[in-house]
Amino acid sequence: MSYAIETDHVSKSFGSVQAVDDVSLRVDRGEIYGFLGLNGAGKTTTIRMLLGMIRPSAGNVKVLGQVVGPYGRGPWAQVGHLVESPSCYPELTVRENLEIGRRYHGVKNPNATDEIIEQLVLSAYAGRKAGTLSLGNLQRLGLARALLHQPELIILDEPANGLDPAGIVEIRKLLASLAHERGATIFMSSHILTEVDKLADRIGIVHKGQLIEELDADRLEEIRSLQLSIRTQDLAKAQEVLVSNQYTTATIQDSRLVVKDKQAVESPELIATLLVQAGMPPTHLAVEQENLEEYFLRLTKVNGGQS
Amino acid sequence: MNSFAAALWAETLKARRSSTPLLTAIGFMLAPLTAGLFMIIMKDPERARDMGLLSTKAQLAMTTAEWGTFLGMLTQAVAIGGLILFSIVTSWVFGREFSDRTAKDLMALPTSRETIVSAKLVVVSVWSFAATIFIYVLALLIGNLVDIPGWTVALAAQTFRDVLATAGMLLLLMTPVAFIASLGRGYLPPLGWAVLTIFLSQIIAALGWGDWFPWSVPALFSGVIGPRSAQLGMHSYVVIFLTGLVGLAATYGYWRTADQTK
Numbered sequence: 353m354s355y356a357i358e359t360d361h362v363s364k365s366f367g368s369v370q371a372v373d374d375v376s377l378r379v380d381r382g383e384i385y386g387f388l389g390l391n392g393a394g395k396t397t398t399i400r401m402l403l404g405m406i407r408p409s410a411g412n413v414k415v416l417g418q419v420v421g422p423y424g425r426g427p428w429a430q431v432g433h434l435v436e437s438p439s440c441y442p443e444l445t446v447r448e449n450l451e452i453g454r455r456y457h458g459v460k461n462p463n464a465t466d467e468i469i470e471q472l473v474l475s476a477y478a479g480r481k482a483g484t485l486s487l488g489n490l491q492r493l494g495l496a497r498a499l500l501h502q503p504e505l506i507i508l509d510e511p512a513n514g515l516d517p518a519g520i521v522e523i524r525k526l527l528a529s530l531a532h533e534r535g536a537t538i539f540m541s542s543h544i545l546t547e548v549d550k551l552a553d554r555i556g557i558v559h560k561g562q563l564i565e566e567l568d569a570d571r572l573e574e575i576r577s578l579q580l581s582i583r584t585q586d587l588a589k590a591q592e593v594l595v596s597n598q599y600t601t602a603t604i605q606d607s608r609l610v611v612k613d614k615q616a617v618e619s620p621e622l623i624a625t626l627l628v629q630a631g632m633p634p635t636h637l638a639v640e641q642e643n644l645e646e647y648f649l650r651l652t653k654v655n656g657g658q659s
Numbered sequence: 660m661n662s663f664a665a666a667l668w669a670e671t672l673k674a675r676r677s678s679t680p681l682l683t684a685i686g687f688m689l690a691p692l693t694a695g696l697f698m699i700i701m702k703d704p705e706r707a708r709d710m711g712l713l714s715t716k717a718q719l720a721m722t723t724a725e726w727g728t729f730l731g732m733l734t735q736a737v738a739i740g741g742l743i744l745f746s747i748v749t750s751w752v753f754g755r756e757f758s759d760r761t762a763k764d765l766m767a768l769p770t771s772r773e774t775i776v777s778a779k780l781v782v783v784s785v786w787s788f789a790a791t792i793f794i795y796v797l798a799l800l801i802g803n804l805v806d807i808p809g810w811t812v813a814l815a816a817q818t819f820r821d822v823l824a825t826a827g828m829l830l831l832l833m834t835p836v837a838f839i840a841s842l843g844r845g846y847l848p849p850l851g852w853a854v855l856t857i858f859l860s861q862i863i864a865a866l867g868w869g870d871w872f873p874w875s876v877p878a879l880f881s882g883v884i885g886p887r888s889a890q891l892g893m894h895s896y897v898v899i900f901l902t903g904l905v906g907l908a909a910t911y912g913y914w915r916t917a918d919q920t921k
Contacts, residue, residue, distance in 0.1 A: 403767040405919040429769040439760040443676045452672065455665035456770045497764065 354417030356381045356505050356537035357402060362411035363561075364397050371397040373561035374411070379539055379554075381504075384531050386552030386569075387541040390652065394561040395541040396436055399509050402539070403433055416505055429457065432503035434511060438494030442483025446474055446493055449482050450500060457501040468500040471526070487514035495523065499530070506530065508540040512547050524551055545648050559652045576642040580616045582609040583636035584627060593630045594623065608636070662770040666778035670752070674782055679751045680790075683744050687790045690736030691798035697732065698724045698805045725809035726802060730818035731882055733798045737791060737822050738881035739857070741829045742874070745787045746853035749836040750846045752779045752786075753910075757844035762919055772914040780837065780907075784830055791826040795819060821881065828877040831899050832856075834906025841913045870895045873902040 357379035364372040372394045379385045389395045400406040401413055404420040413420040416427035440449050450465045461467075469478050472492045477485060482493060491514040498506060511527070512520045528551060530536040542548045548555060555572060557565040567575070584590045587604050594602040594611060601612040616623050617639055627634050642650070674680055701724035756762040765775050799815065840849040860874040869875030870890040876899050879891055 400763075400918075400920065405763060405766045407916070407918060425769055425771055426767070428767045431767060433767055435763050437760070439764060441673055441676075441759065441761060443678075444672065448672060448676070452669040453764075455668055456662075456765075456768045458662065458665065458769055 353381065354414070355379060356383070356416060357385075357539055358414040359398075359402070360412045360414075362398070362401060362408045362413060364394075364401060364406060365409050370561050372401070372408075375558070375561075375563045376411075377556055377563060377566065379537060381537050382531065382535045384527070384538045384551055384553045385540070386548030386555040387539065387558060388543070388545060388548055388555055388648070389541070389558035390543055393543075393558045395543075395558055396509055397561075398558065399433075399435055399507055399539075399541060402507060403431070403435065405435070427505075429501070430504040431507065432498035432501060432505070433507040433509075434494045434498045435507075435509045437513065438490045440482035440485070440490060440493055442481060444482055445479050446482050446485070447478045449493060450496055453497040453500055459501045464500050468496045471499075472496040473522070488516055488519055491515055492519070492523075502534070503536065505537045505539070508538065510542055511540055512542065512544060520547070527551060545645055557648070557651060565651060572647075573641075576647045577612065578617045578639055579642055580611040580620055580623060581636065581638050581640045582611065582623065582627070582634050583607070584609070584632045584634045586632055590627055590630070590632050590634075593626060593632070597626055599623070662774050663778060666770055666775045667781060670775075670778045670782040673755075674752070674786060677751070679748070680786060683748055683786075684790055684793060686747075687740060687744055687794045688797060690740055691733055691794050691801050694729055694732040694736065694798065695801035695805050698729050698802070698807050701728075702805070702807070724807055726807050726811070726814055727809060729802055729807050730798065730814065733795070734818060734821050734825060734881040735878070737794070738825050738829070738877040741787070741791065741826060742832070742857055742860075742877070743853055744790065745783070745826075745829050745833050746836050746849060748786050748790075749783050749833045750840050750849040750853075752783050753837045753840035754844070754846040754849060757841070758846060762844075766919055773911055776837075776911055776914050780834075780910075783833060783837070787830055787833070788823070788826055791822055795822050825877050825881050828880065828896075828899050831903030832873060832877075832906075834903050834910055836906075838906050838909040838913060841910060841917075871898060873899045 355378045357377065359375055359377050362372060362375045363370070375394075375398060387395055387398070397406060401408050402415060402420065404413075404426060407421075416430055418427045420426060441452070444452070447465060447469065450468060454465050466478075469475055472495060474489065474492055474496060477489055482490070485493065491511070495508070495511060498508065506527070508527075511523060515523060524547075527538055527540070531538050538551075540548070540551070549569060549572065552569050554566065554568050556563055582590065587607070587609050590609055591602045591604060594609070594616075599611050599613050599616055601610075601616075603610055611617075611623065620637055620639060624634055624637055756765060765772065768775075795818075802810070836849045836852060839852045840846070843849065856874040860869070860872060860878060863869055863872040864875040864879060867890075869879050870892060871894065876891065876895045879895070
């Protein structure tokens, strides 16, 4: 069976700007794929190429086994999408906006609109003009339009944008249930690592237009490095003490001292002893796993520095 | 419901819910209302002066208050005003998808982009013809109210045909407007284009080349510079038709192949 998404050495440049550079990725059917990258990394351009909105400068894109291009109707009856910020016809009601989507997708079930309104908790706003919606509800409307025809593949660009924390959890649950219960494939981009980490089966990291890493979500847990986190009264002095004792990785980050030397992680009691002897007993000493942001920044730094 | 019917339903709904049709209708109403006011003044200039409609120093053009003059003014108003109002309609129908950032939602659909463009063009045509027929009917009512002399059914029928033909020519000139609204991704570029073409149409007509310039032809046809210009020939209508065709191809081509980054 073909992949849900398959890109083969896809590139896109706008004048002298290389937005996407030789990206080859494959997303299996039924998979939740997180597409991570900083703002301007090339996520939205890649998504637009997947949806045939932008023609690649080089390479090919296949969606649900069909080559994406300007000719033919493509696989779009089975694809739902939300690209960038949600948009709507402001003079139409929420229901009318969705009704347009239903008809464009050729959905015969006349109740589909009401069903998705209920599912996305938009009932209270169904008769309201879309132009009056808050950003969060506009995002729900965009998601509703992407999901109302029960697509086999859902492509979402920053789906958590504008949602409050409860809304984020709710949408996460909805997407997880679509993938796990209905077997839908989800391709979602985000610059929020924790969000992708909680949902994705596999993660692709894009930086400066290039896919620099692709890994299973479980593997991400394993490869994030361990570090010793220390709090004491005088962080600068403590850092001096540790560096003079060959713990050269000691750095101050967010009002704490972080040491990544293998010996420090494996034998934190040695560090505690050193600090006590120097008259700066630690008030907090813990071996922690590098957080996702740190891992991400480390990875992107290795691959060409900050963007 | 097939995909064209779905697209037409969507485009009609957007137009119905918008205030633009009402505003364009009001704008277009100025044509018969102004022509009617002229008829009142020309019928009885002394009374018009008493009512303050006419300055004591003002001189009236050498025209008479009769149905032929009145309906002639209407046709000319359709030719000039229609170029602006139809351009506003076309700019709104196409440009709003970019201004409201909804163009991206019209991509990646089982309903093809060509179908959506076709539905938009049908809405522009129906909207423009409806506005034209509306002001024609309004003109007949105003003419009757003002009690203009010289009414004949044949004259009214001939004017109706002329007004529709003028509107038809203008509609052919709207396909480049649709293209520029798409290319320029908003309302302003096509409106700028409309102003430019009106300006050029005046200059080129004054230079005597109006029969070759598509944007001058509707005005020449309507009799702006006197009875229907003898300059106009088959080549004038062919030029308009070809302009419409090129605009159509450019619009479909743009929607089919251009990168949609907005």
